[in-house]
Structure formats: C-alpha cells, structure tokens
Amino acid sequence: MxxxxxxxxxxxxxxxxxxxxxxxxxxxxxxxxxxxxxxxxxxxxxxxxxxxxxxxxxxxxxxxxxxxxxxxxxxxxxxxxxxxxxxxxxxxxxxxxxxxxxxxxxxxxxxxxRHDPLTGLPNRAGFAEEVAHALARAARERVPVSAAMLDLDRFKRVNDGWGHAAGDAVLRGAADAMRQAMRPGDILARMGGEEFALLLPGLDAQSALPVLDRVRAAVEQAVPHPGGADERVTLSAGVATLATPSNEALEAALRAADGALYAAKAAGRNRALPAA
Structure with a gap:
C-alpha cells in the first residue's frame, strides 16, 4: 500500500x-x-x-x-x-x-x-374511426346506411333545476338505455352535451324509424327523471339516408338528420322524423 x-x-x-x-x-x-x-x-x-x-x-x-x-x-x-x-x-x-x-x-x-369519459360511448373521434370500418363494409356489401342525430328533450331544465350531477346521471342512463335498444352493429356516439349520433348500417331512413322509436321508448321507460315520477326523460331524433357509403355522404346525412331533429323538436318533441 x-x-x-x-x-x-x-x-x-x-x-x-x-x-x-x-x-x-x-x-x-x-x-x-x-x-x-x-x-x-x-x-x-x-x-x-x-x-x-x-x-x-x-x-x-x-x-x-x-x-x-x-x-x-x-x-x-x-x-x-x-x-x-x-x-x-x-x-x-x-x-x-x-x-x-x-x-x-x-x-x-x-x-x-376516443371515448367519452361520462358515458363510455365513442366521442367524435371514436365515432369517425368506427364509422370508417362500417362504411367500408357497407360499400362491399352494397347495403344502405342511415345516420341519425338524437337529442335529449329539455335537458337544460335538468341541469338548471337539479344540478349537473343529476344531469350526468340522466346522460349515463340514457346512453345505457340506447345501447341496449339499438341493434348489434349500430354505432352510437356522444357528440357533445346531450346530443348523440347513431349510424344504422343496412337501413334507409324509413326503415330506421322503428329502431329509433325503440331507442326513444327505452330512454323514456328506463331513465328516471330527477323531478320524480311525474316527469319523463325523452328524446327527439332525426334520420337521413347516406347517398353513398362515404365520409362526405355521412357529413351530409348528419346535417340533414340534424335538420330533421329540429323539426321533431318543433313538432312537439319525443319523436323521430326522417329528413325531407
């Protein structure tokens, strides 16, 4: 050392x-x-x-x-x-x-x-991704496709009258009810607020109306209103047929369905109407 x-x-x-x-x-x-x-x-x-x-x-x-x-x-x-x-x-x-x-x-x-954290449904990005696969399949199979816009009626009254926690519970319940009532292969998404979109492969607008009525009835029957038994949670819907199974046609159909949705609201709510 x-x-x-x-x-x-x-x-x-x-x-x-x-x-x-x-x-x-x-x-x-x-x-x-x-x-x-x-x-x-x-x-x-x-x-x-x-x-x-x-x-x-x-x-x-x-x-x-x-x-x-x-x-x-x-x-x-x-x-x-x-x-x-x-x-x-x-x-x-x-x-x-x-x-x-x-x-x-x-x-x-x-x-x-790609998903809405409140309801677990696809959001806009998730809807676009899932729809792309459905449209490609519809093009191969040469079947019609419809797109619907759905909106909970008077939802602002729920938030204003009973608070946002009650509103969130209504949104979750409505999403669950719609999921159970729609067909396998249909694509449901929350687009924002109380507005939802539904893609219905294999159906034109007229053929899609019974499905939308079933969805609408499921929400009314299954979702409790925070105001009690005298109140009902309802929704209105508009639906349009895609001209072709493409993204451009989907955007056009969603706009047409949105117009039909507002027509359903103006006609008294709690109903589904096809685009003119």
Missing amino acids: DSMTAWNWSFLLLRAATTIACVVAAVAVARHGRGRRGTGWGYRAGAILYLLLLAGLTMAEAYGQITTWAGLSTPLLGWFWLGTDLVIPLAVLLLLRILRERNALAGQLAAAA
Whole structure:
C-alpha cells in the first residue's frame, strides 16, 4: 500500500464519490416515487437497479485496483461478478415488464382519447374511426346506411333545476338505455352535451324509424327523471339516408338528420322524423 501514488488515491477518491452519487441518486428516485400510484413504479425500479448496479461496479473496480496495487488475490471480486451475472437477466425481465406497462398505458390513453369519459360511448373521434370500418363494409356489401342525430328533450331544465350531477346521471342512463335498444352493429356516439349520433348500417331512413322509436321508448321507460315520477326523460331524433357509403355522404346525412331533429323538436318533441 506504500507504493500507492497521489494518482492512485485520486482514482480511489473519484470512485468513492461516484459510488456515493449513485446511492444518493437511487435514494432520491425511491423517495420521489413514494406514495405515487400508477405504472411509473417500473421506471423507478429500473432506475434504482441501474444506479445500484453502477455503484456496485464502481466499488468493484476500486477494490480490484486496490488489490492489484497491493498484490493481493481477489476472490471477493469473483463473487461480485457472479452476482452481477445473476442481476442482468433480472434487469432484462424488469425491462420487459416496463415495456408491457408502457404499451398497456399507451393503449389506455388511445382508448380514452376516443371515448367519452361520462358515458363510455365513442366521442367524435371514436365515432369517425368506427364509422370508417362500417362504411367500408357497407360499400362491399352494397347495403344502405342511415345516420341519425338524437337529442335529449329539455335537458337544460335538468341541469338548471337539479344540478349537473343529476344531469350526468340522466346522460349515463340514457346512453345505457340506447345501447341496449339499438341493434348489434349500430354505432352510437356522444357528440357533445346531450346530443348523440347513431349510424344504422343496412337501413334507409324509413326503415330506421322503428329502431329509433325503440331507442326513444327505452330512454323514456328506463331513465328516471330527477323531478320524480311525474316527469319523463325523452328524446327527439332525426334520420337521413347516406347517398353513398362515404365520409362526405355521412357529413351530409348528419346535417340533414340534424335538420330533421329540429323539426321533431318543433313538432312537439319525443319523436323521430326522417329528413325531407
């Protein structure tokens, strides 16, 4: 040990500082994640494992240098490298777990971006995505397609009279009732507020009216009004046939259906009308 120079001591001091920095960083990462929920634990665990492994490697390097300078054998260093070999596959498994969590989180975020959080129905973006597949299938099968716009009647009175919590309950109940009443293959979406859109593949506007009447009746029967048994939750609807199974024709049909919806409102509400 007497042969160790100032450079040797500088090297060891730097190794010691690196080891301390790694341990401090690992503790900081662990403390940062304390009390937090979610999938970020995998990233924190990976960072801690990496930092501790780096600290161990730094200590092993320093130990190896000391024993080399002192002319000693290094059985302890061999055991350390054996332990490192065991840690590597564990680190790989942890990395795979992190990647799976990241992919699952990405899928959840993508689904959330396409769905309305209150009702669970597709939002505008989700509706456009699902409709694209339905229109392509209708084009292949050469069947008609109709689009309907639906709106809860006097919904503003619910929000103003009984509060937004009551309004949210009505929206959720209406969405559930419509889902149960529509046909398999129909696509229902919440477009905003109390307004919904419904795509009906295989039906023209006249043929779609019985489906809309069934949906309308389901809402009236299944959704309780916050004002009590004397009040009813109802909806009005307008429907139009797509000229062709295309996005452009869908936009035109939705505009026509919206006009028919307002005609249904003007005619007394709680009814479905086809576009003129």
